[in-house]
Amino acid sequence: xxxxxxxxMVSGWVEKLYVEPQFFFKFYGFEWVQPLGETGMYMLYxxxxxxxxxxxxxxxxxxxxxxxxxxxxxxxxxxATHYLNHYYLVVLLGFLLIFLPANRALSLDVRRxxxxxxxxxxxxxxxxxxxxxTLVYTCAGIAKLNPDWLxxxxxxxxxxxxxxxxxxxxxxxxxxxxxxxxxxxxxIYDLTIAYFLMWRVTRPYAYIVVIIFHTMTHxxxxxxxxxxxxxxSTLVFFSGEWHQKLQSVFIRFxxxxxxxxxxxxxxxxxxLKLKLKLKxxxxxxxxxxxxxLAIYLLLQLLLPFRYLLYPGDLFWxxxxxxxxxxxxxxxxxxxxxxxxxxxxxGRRSEVINSNYLTAFQEKxxxxxxxxxxxxxxxxxxxxxxxxxxEDPLVRADVFxxxxxxxxxxxxxxxxxxxxVRDGFGHREWIMKKxxxxxxxxxx
Numbered sequence: 244x245x246x247x248x249x250x251x252m253v254s255g256w257v258e259k260l261y262v263e264p265q266f267f268f269k270f271y272g273f274e275w276v277q278p279l280g281e282t283g284m285y286m287l288y289x290x291x292x293x294x295x296x297x298x299x300x301x302x303x304x305x306x307x308x309x310x311x312x313x314x315x316x317x318x319x320x321x322x323a324t325h326y327l328n329h330y331y332l333v334v335l336l337g338f339l340l341i342f343l344p345a346n347r348a349l350s351l352d353v354r355r356x357x358x359x360x361x362x363x364x365x366x367x368x369x370x371x372x373x374x375x376x377t378l379v380y381t382c383a384g385i386a387k388l389n390p391d392w393l394x395x396x397x398x399x400x401x402x403x404x405x406x407x408x409x410x411x412x413x414x415x416x417x418x419x420x421x422x423x424x425x426x427x428x429x430x431i432y433d434l435t436i437a438y439f440l441m442w443r444v445t446r447p448y449a450y451i452v453v454i455i456f457h458t459m460t461h462x463x464x465x466x467x468x469x470x471x472x473x474x475x476s477t478l479v480f481f482s483g484e485w486h487q488k489l490q491s492v493f494i495r496f497x498x499x500x501x502x503x504x505x506x507x508x509x510x511x512x513x514x515l516k517l518k519l520k521l522k523x524x525x526x527x528x529x530x531x532x533x534x535x536l537a538i539y540l541l542l543q544l545l546l547p548f549r550y551l552l553y554p555g556d557l558f559w560x561x562x563x564x565x566x567x568x569x570x571x572x573x574x575x576x577x578x579x580x581x582x583x584x585x586x587x588x589g590r591r592s593e594v595i596n597s598n599y600l601t602a603f604q605e606k607x608x609x610x611x612x613x614x615x616x617x618x619x620x621x622x623x624x625x626x627x628x629x630x631x632x633e634d635p636l637v638r639a640d641v642f643x644x645x646x647x648x649x650x651x652x653x654x655x656x657x658x659x660x661x662x663v664r665d666g667f668g669h670r671e672w673i674m675k676k677x678x679x680x681x682x683x684x685x686x
Contacts, residue, residue, distance in 0.1 A: 264600070276321055308337065343371075386567070
């Protein structure tokens, strides 16, 4: 994450994503999160990089973990069009790291204060990370059990032929059955890999598969740091003994670097009293920890399946789509035309979206209903302030193509979107997806 934040700044993405846009799309309830200006955003990403380095070194670890979680989460909440599953995963892992004793062995904190050193941690510290990664894989696998993925190999049937010029593997992507093979392998991988990693007998072979799988996804698809995050994070499935053998290399390095070994010290009377007090409070702390873990686990288990509360096709309405670990399931493109009308005179004008949105924002807005609604309210306010229209009417005519099928109208073009308020309820103004079967564009 330190590397990612530094690359983000060096590549000029701070200006592109946070300075150039005039308008930012929000997650519901986080409308108050605003960009901090060019200097402020560079400082924010500098803080992300520095706090990640503190975590990596185990230096002022708890402070670094808190700062990383807050700074990274704030950056991700500024514009919802940049939402990615692995950014959400980083937010969750950053949150968990705040409470984990991850600086009690090979860390500069232990170097500063040897009393912090621990030879073991409570089991939940490991299992909560294993649970989180298992949930990501399992939910991604369950999401792939749909007709488009298994029976039509969509969207891989669109994406793989784009890589026919790839060395060695390129000619294979011209074969008609290859997208189906990749689709089925991907579903089986997601559904089983975490459980093979849990089993000691299959763990080494499963991790080799992890490396191969995420290397392939990195080569074929532009998904940022996700392959590296998953490849490194899944090492938590390995036993403590395995990690100790690996860490012995680092221990010898540190001992050679500092030219001395720490000798154990006998506890003082004050330390013994402190340990006795901690034991007295241990029952209370266990209860608090158990309740907190139960709440976290329950939320993580329920959130990916909240889409079941909404009617209609999830891929079409996207109600409950985010935060559900649906990875690489959609090839979706839209075309949105907005009309602003003066209620008094009936005059209507067509909006040029590029006057207000970047190309990426326009692309994301045109296929996600909540963004369409936010943009409509922004246009109403813009026309009120700039052109003096009182209570303008805003309608949208939006056509969306989903997974190789012909485009259909996404929202009701007769609905005045300024009269619609967003929330967690079902959006009645989304048109029902036609059940008509369209010819795939690659037939």
